[in-house]
Amino acid sequence: xxxxxxxxxxxxxxxxxxxxxxxxxxxxxxxxxxxxxxxxxxxxxxxxxxxxxxxxxxxxxxxxxxxxxxxxxxxxxxxxxxxxxxxxxxxxxxxxxxxxxxxxxxxxxxxxxxxxxxxxxxxxxxxxxxxxxxxxxxxxxxxxxxxxxxxxxxxxxxxxxxxxxxxxxxxxxxxxxxxxxxxxxxxxxxxxxxxxxxxxxxxxxxxxxxxxxxxxxxxxxxxxxxxxxxxxxxxxxxxxxxxxxxxxxxxxxxxxxxxxxxxxxxxxxxxxxxx
Numbered sequence: 036x037x038x039x040x041x042x043x044x045x046x047x048x049x050x051x052x053x054x055x056x057x058x059x060x061x062x063x064x065x066x067x068x069x070x071x072x073x074x075x076x077x078x079x080x081x082x083x084x085x086x087x088x089x090x091x092x093x094x095x096x097x098x099x100x101x102x103x104x105x106x107x108x109x110x111x112x113x114x115x116x117x118x119x120x121x122x123x124x125x126x127x128x129x130x131x132x133x134x135x136x137x138x139x140x141x142x143x144x145x146x147x148x149x150x151x152x153x154x155x156x157x158x159x160x161x162x163x164x165x166x167x168x169x170x171x172x173x174x175x176x177x178x179x180x181x182x183x184x185x186x187x188x189x190x191x192x193x194x195x196x197x198x199x200x201x202x203x204x205x206x207x208x209x210x211x212x213x214x215x216x217x218x219x220x221x222x223x224x225x226x227x228x229x230x231x232x233x234x235x236x237x238x239x240x241x242x243x244x245x246x247x248x249x250x251x252x253x254x255x256x257x258x259x260x261x262x263x264x265x266x267x268x269x270x271x272x273x274x275x276x277x278x279x280x281x282x283x284x285x286x287x288x289x290x291x292x293x294x295x296x297x298x299x300x301x302x303x304x305x306x307x308x309x310x
Contacts, residue, residue, distance in 0.1 A: 096200035105208025120220025142241020171290035174273030
């Protein structure tokens with residue numbers, strides 16, 4: 036009986052050792068894979084951020100990408116920001132019922148939330164799903180159909196030609212989208228006055244109270260950084276895809292997930308540095 040128990044115990048420890056060894060091996064492989072992707076990303080950005088060979092073609096693509104990535108996103112930005120601004124205003128009003136609390140706090144808090152976080156960070160997360168998947172699928176399709184290989188054979192810097200206009204276009208248009216988001220959110224807050232929860236003079240007083248212009252510029256800086264992250268990561272996932280249409284779909288999903296995570300990490304550091 037004792038011998039049998041010892042054998043069972045020995046098998047148990049052997050299995051635990053094998054599991055630990057397997058986890059360690061997987062961890063090492065994950066680190067190597069992560070470093071490999073980081074190196075490829077840096078090398079790709081080195082090709083992307085070079086001087087364009089033909090400025091006329093670059094400017095044409097630059098304007099086109101601003102329209103496709105930015106102008107086509109204005110509708111969803113305005114709709115989401117309007118309703119979020121209204122909901123924020125309602126929730127603050129419903130949860131601040133103390134007679135000792137100034138009534139202008141509702142407008143003040145709504146303004147700070149829209150300026151500091153929602154319009155710059157949360158809106159960019161939403162755009163990461165729309166813009167990021169679009170970029171990754173477009174470039175990924177060009178990769179598997181060998182259009183990128185054809186550009187390379189002709190001596191064209193395909194990374195610079197395809198990716199740089201997207202990066203510059205979104206970085207240019209993103210501050211405008213953030214500004215429209217703030218304006219729509221404030222408009223949504225004013226719309227709640229029709230429900231009788233607050234009044235226009237109270238909201239106006241709160242919106243004007245101790246307005247810090249630097250908070251607005253913080254949102255602009257964040258928007259530009261997030262635009263670079265979204266476009267560069269999504270373009271990298273599409274540019275390096277291998278396989279067929281299934282892999283293109285997977286690269287689009289990975290692009291949205293990874294760019295969203297990087298935006299959240301960047302939000303922590305930028306908020307700590309800028310405010």
